[in-house]
Amino acid sequence: MREIAPGAVHVPGWLTLDEQRHLVQECREWARGPVPMRHTVLPSGGVMSVQTVCLGWHWRPYAYTRVAHDVNGRQVAAFPGWLADLGRRALADAYGRDVPYEPDTALINFYDGQAKMGMHQDKDERSDAPVVSLSIGDTCLFRFGNTETRGRPYTDVRLASGDLFVFGGPSRFAYHGVPKVYPGTGDPATGLTSGRLNLTLRVTGLR
Numbered sequence: 001m002r003e004i005a006p007g008a009v010h011v012p013g014w015l016t017l018d019e020q021r022h023l024v025q026e027c028r029e030w031a032r033g034p035v036p037m038r039h040t041v042l043p044s045g046g047v048m049s050v051q052t053v054c055l056g057w058h059w060r061p062y063a064y065t066r067v068a069h070d071v072n073g074r075q076v077a078a079f080p081g082w083l084a085d086l087g088r089r090a091l092a093d094a095y096g097r098d099v100p101y102e103p104d105t106a107l108i109n110f111y112d113g114q115a116k117m118g119m120h121q122d123k124d125e126r127s128d129a130p131v132v133s134l135s136i137g138d139t140c141l142f143r144f145g146n147t148e149t150r151g152r153p154y155t156d157v158r159l160a161s162g163d164l165f166v167f168g169g170p171s172r173f174a175y176h177g178v179p180k181v182y183p184g185t186g187d188p189a190t191g192l193t194s195g196r197l198n199l200t201l202r203v204t205g206l207r
Ligand SMILES: O=C(O)CCC(=O)C(=O)O
Pocket: 107, 109, 117, 122, 133, 135, 142, 159, 176, 177, 178, 198, 200
């Protein structure tokens, strides 16, 4: 366990192999629909290199809606209670105390060997509750910065399969991104034979 910045904690190897396997299976189902996993199109016309599917609320740049107007007009799958429980356990372990937490959305990103994510803030939520991030599959370089700029100072962290990363408190609106994935570094025993899955649990503050 390592505190990267106040409120930002990296817990390597937090998920068991069984938990990772279960999440991979669930992600495969969620990727099928009702709103399929797809490359999000940005307002600029650019296309994100990661593929994304959401639970509870559908995120598109830069808002959450119940219905995926930009994909197929369907409502995303529900956010399961067991995933909220997992989020509460994650926070308790990362922060060393029980924290009330009612996540109502998850963004599930799949990175192939070339995919990356530029430096950004998670700021479409109307809540300052922590973000819980779970990684499975190939290791990536995760860049965790500051709340003021996309640039330095930042800390580079390798997120490997099973790692937990939490960012809340003074770090909740810090810029962060994924400059690189390291292909072939994941354990196929998770059920993911290539690429990287990342799940972020969030509180939208919407209703
Ligand atoms: O893939 C990651 O580790 C980070 C994903 C992320 O920042 C996001 O979905 O907003």
